[in-house]
Amino acid sequence: MPLGQTQRRRVFELIRISALRSLKVRYRGSALGVLWSLTNPLMLTAVYTAIFGTTFSQYYGGSIARYVVSAFVGLAVVTFFLNATNEALTSVVSNGPLLNKMAIPPAIFPLSAIAANLFQQAVTALPIVLVMSIVLAHDPVRALLVPVVLFAILLLSTGVGLALSALFVFFRDLPYLWQIVGFILWMTSPLFYPIEVASGGVRRWFAFNPIAQDMSALREVVYGQGPIHFHFIWLGLVVGLVALVLGGLFFRATQSEFMDLL
Amino acid sequence: MTSAAIDLRDITLIRRTQEELHYDLKRTLLDLVGGRVRKVRRQQVLDAVSLRVGHGEKIALIGPNGSGKSTLLKVIAGVLKPTRGSVSVDGTLAPLIELGVGFDPDLSLVDNVVYYGVLLGHEEAEVRERIDAILEFAELGPLRDQPTKTLSSGMAARLGFAIATEFRPDILLLDEALAVGDERFLRKSATRLDTFWDASSTIVLVSHNLQYIERTCDRAIWLDHGTIRFDGHAGEAVRQYLQTVPGDNAFRRGDELIELARQNVRGEIVVRGTSPTDEGLKVFLIRDGVRHWVTHPRWYAQSGYAWGDIIHVDDAVIREVPEGDWLS
Numbered sequence: 001m002p003l004g005q006t007q008r009r010r011v012f013e014l015i016r017i018s019a020l021r022s023l024k025v026r027y028r029g030s031a032l033g034v035l036w037s038l039t040n041p042l043m044l045t046a047v048y049t050a051i052f053g054t055t056f057s058q059y060y061g062g063s064i065a066r067y068v069v070s071a072f073v074g075l076a077v078v079t080f081f082l083n084a085t086n087e088a089l090t091s092v093v094s095n096g097p098l099l100n101k102m103a104i105p106p107a108i109f110p111l112s113a114i115a116a117n118l119f120q121q122a123v124t125a126l127p128i129v130l131v132m133s134i135v136l137a138h139d140p141v142r143a144l145l146v147p148v149v150l151f152a153i154l155l156l157s158t159g160v161g162l163a164l165s166a167l168f169v170f171f172r173d174l175p176y177l178w179q180i181v182g183f184i185l186w187m188t189s190p191l192f193y194p195i196e197v198a199s200g201g202v203r204r205w206f207a208f209n210p211i212a213q214d215m216s217a218l219r220e221v222v223y224g225q226g227p228i229h230f231h232f233i234w235l236g237l238v239v240g241l242v243a244l245v246l247g248g249l250f251f252r253a254t255q256s257e258f259m260d261l262l
Numbered sequence: 263m264t265s266a267a268i269d270l271r272d273i274t275l276i277r278r279t280q281e282e283l284h285y286d287l288k289r290t291l292l293d294l295v296g297g298r299v300r301k302v303r304r305q306q307v308l309d310a311v312s313l314r315v316g317h318g319e320k321i322a323l324i325g326p327n328g329s330g331k332s333t334l335l336k337v338i339a340g341v342l343k344p345t346r347g348s349v350s351v352d353g354t355l356a357p358l359i360e361l362g363v364g365f366d367p368d369l370s371l372v373d374n375v376v377y378y379g380v381l382l383g384h385e386e387a388e389v390r391e392r393i394d395a396i397l398e399f400a401e402l403g404p405l406r407d408q409p410t411k412t413l414s415s416g417m418a419a420r421l422g423f424a425i426a427t428e429f430r431p432d433i434l435l436l437d438e439a440l441a442v443g444d445e446r447f448l449r450k451s452a453t454r455l456d457t458f459w460d461a462s463s464t465i466v467l468v469s470h471n472l473q474y475i476e477r478t479c480d481r482a483i484w485l486d487h488g489t490i491r492f493d494g495h496a497g498e499a500v501r502q503y504l505q506t507v508p509g510d511n512a513f514r515r516g517d518e519l520i521e522l523a524r525q526n527v528r529g530e531i532v533v534r535g536t537s538p539t540d541e542g543l544k545v546f547l548i549r550d551g552v553r554h555w556v557t558h559p560r561w562y563a564q565s566g567y568a569w570g571d572i573i574h575v576d577d578a579v580i581r582e583v584p585e586g587d588w589l590s
Contacts (some may be wrong), residue, residue: 011385017380023367098364101357103340171287190317259342260278 011105020111022087023119038124041075048192049114059194066223069132073222074191074215076125081157081211082182084117088161089168089178097260106255114158126150129222136223145221149233153214155240159247166251169258185211210239265352267433267464268315268338273347275308275333276486307333308344309488314413317353317432320465322475322496324503325485331468335359335484338466353432353464356382360437361426362419367411369403371421374410380423392428399446399454400424416447423451433464470534470574472500494514516582523548532556532567535577545572552586 029031048071053064060066091109092099099106126146133143168174188205189212195203206212217232293300308330315321323331336342337349339357365374375396379389399405400420403414413421425432436455458465459478469475475482475496482499484492486506492499523531530549545556 013380013386017377017386021369021377022364024373025366095364097360098381100336100341101339101359101364104381122438167287171290173286173288177287256343257278 005250007198014104014108015112015115018108019115019119021099022113022116022184026116034120037120037144038128041072041079043148044075045072052192056194057195059196069136069223070194070211070258071127071192073132073218074189076121076129077153077215077218078186078191078211079191080117080121080125080153081160081214082186083238084114084157085161085164086175086178086182087113087117088157089164089175091111092165092258092262093168093172099259099262106163106258110161110251111158113165114154118154121150129218133222137221137225139228142221142224142228145228145233146218149214149217149221149236152217152236152240155237155244156210156214159240159243162244162247162251164259166254169254169261175181185209188212210243213239240258264316265317266350267317267352268313268466269348269350269352270311270313270334270337271348273308273311273313273334273337273344273349274306275330275337275342276306276345279303279305285543291565307488308337311485311490311517312347313354313483313493315464315466317464319481320459320467320479322450322467322469322482323485324469324472324475324482325491329485330435330488331485332359333488335437335466335468339435339567351433353431354383354429355435356426356429356431357435358423358437359428359435361422362415363422365410365413365418365421368400368409371397371410372406372408375421375425378422379429382426382429384429388587396421396424396428399428399450400582420447427451427454427458428461429438431463433466434458436465436467436469438469472504472574476500517580519548519573519579519583520551522573531573533573533575533580535575535580546580546583547589548583549586551584553580553583554586555588 023034027036045068047067049064049111053067053126057064057067088110091113092106095106095109098104130143130146133139137143164174164178188209190206192200195206195216198206213232215238217236220229220232284354311330311334313334323334325331333342335357336359337344338351339355339359340349340351341357341359343479364378366377369377372393375393376386376389379392380386393406394403397406399418402413402417410418410421434455465479467475467479479496481494482492482496483490484499484503492502518533519533523529530547532545532547533553534545546553547556548554
């Protein structure tokens with residue numbers, strides 16, 4: 001259904017104000033509050049480095065610093081994906097009272113949850129990752145590709161978030177299940193371990209984990225050397241686009257029944 | 263054909279019934295594996311309802327609980343999409359449905375006003391200009407920077423009312439919205455509503471206050487099981503509707519009420535006056551030959567009374583029962 005220009009403007013306005021609302025609630029009007037969201041990935045990076053750093057550094061040319069960067073980049077990907085999708089998941093149901101009183105497109109709520117998390121990443125992890133890329137890769141093309149990879153992750157998160165928020169209307173035990181899926185995605189991504197430690201048979205399955213794919217893509221643009229392996233990036237974009245289209249179609253197909261269950 | 267403010271044509275609405283919710287992925291999957299496929303049960307809530315409301319017309323929807331009054335209001339508001347039929351609305355709309363719910367408890371009052379206003383379709387700048395007026399009308403100015411969770415439900419309803427009515431809507435949808443706040447605020451909100459009533463606004467009202475409807479509405483629609491039983495002069499609609507309501511208005515004397523309360527298992531009954539709204543929603547508990555004011559609309563729900571348990575009685579009859587204390 002094509003939207004008119006005024007309608008499109010209203011939708012963007014609603015997403016903006018709704019994202020602003022969740023950011024305001026989260027940070028209570030303090031700009032420093034946004035920086036707090038960095039404590040989680042930083043602390044986890046420190047813990048991983050303390051435990052695995054020395055053992056795994058051999059896979060990173062004997063450099064613990066490389067391990068730190070690798071773990072941080074991996075965490076940036078997986079925490080954005082999980083935070084955004086978890087927040088999107090509950091968004092339609094938790095805004096049920098509002099949807100019951102005024103005519104608002106329900107997709108506003110998952111989209112604004114994603115937008116709020118995107119903003120948070122844009123002011124915290126993105127600058128750090130960009131600096132890492134500039135310092136480590138010494139390649140302006142790679143640095144320019146960092147936002148492209150983040151865009152792929154954004155597409156994936158949006159598609160999954162839309163689908164989850166619609167499913168949660170029908171199945172209220174979904175958060176429990178999604179937590180398990182999130183844990184599996186976390187463990188099967190080469191996040192705190194180098195991909196080489198997994199056996200060849202298992203490694204083949206990593207190809208089916210889109211988060212692992214996006215991690216490889218982001219690492220490629222942050223500290224890859226030599227010619228750029230574009231296929232990681234392409235793959236990420238294609239998978240993200242497919243996720244977005246499928247998630248969006250699922251949301252649209254099911255949304256007519258939302259109001260009966262909210 | 264002249265343009266109508268609201269034009270509903272053959273509205274049929276079929277909804278999933280709430281009891282049939284799976285609400286559970288685990289069970290659904292296990293059922294699928296076990297070969298049990300449960301069909302979603304659906305229910306027809308509105309059946310080919312057609313309704314034209316002219317600009318400036320004041321109409322009421324009456325009928326028993328579950329007859330589809332509030333549902334029809336939500337269809338007009340665009341909250342529910344009809345399964346079949348078309349809805350067209352000409353003008354800006356202010357839905358006063360479930361006032362006071364939907365605020366973000368952690369946001370400040372000011373932020374909630376802005377958020378709510380924008381969701382209602384107004385420009386952010388326009389809403390910001392009116393914040394003071396809205397908070398002042400709701401008498402919540404001193405709390406402007408407090409989180410909204412500190413408000414009582416009555417205060418939240420006041421805020422919802424103030425926001426929705428601040429912007430001079432062309433069409434006002436009222437769902438028992440008159441029953442918010444304390445006596446004093448009720449009077450104040452009734453005064454503001456009167457300005458809409460006098461002006462060119464179109465009003466669709468859902469209420470159980472039949473006297474008020476007779477006095478203020480040009481036209482009433484009696485809904486029953488999702489169909490229109492009567493559409494026309496308000497007094498006639500109320501008269502025909504009341505003939506089908508057993509019990510209500512059957513009480514002519516105060517001692518009949520006292521006797522009924524004595525015979526009840528709980529030793530008490532809850533009655534509601536049919537007074538005009540400017541005197542507020544009157545709910546009383548009759549016990550031991552005395553009527554007690556129930557100040558908070560939530561009281562009877564918390565005490566285990568459903569809407570249907572409340573007996574609708576003429577004010578004059580209630581006044582015959584000696585007055586007791588306030589319950590809150």
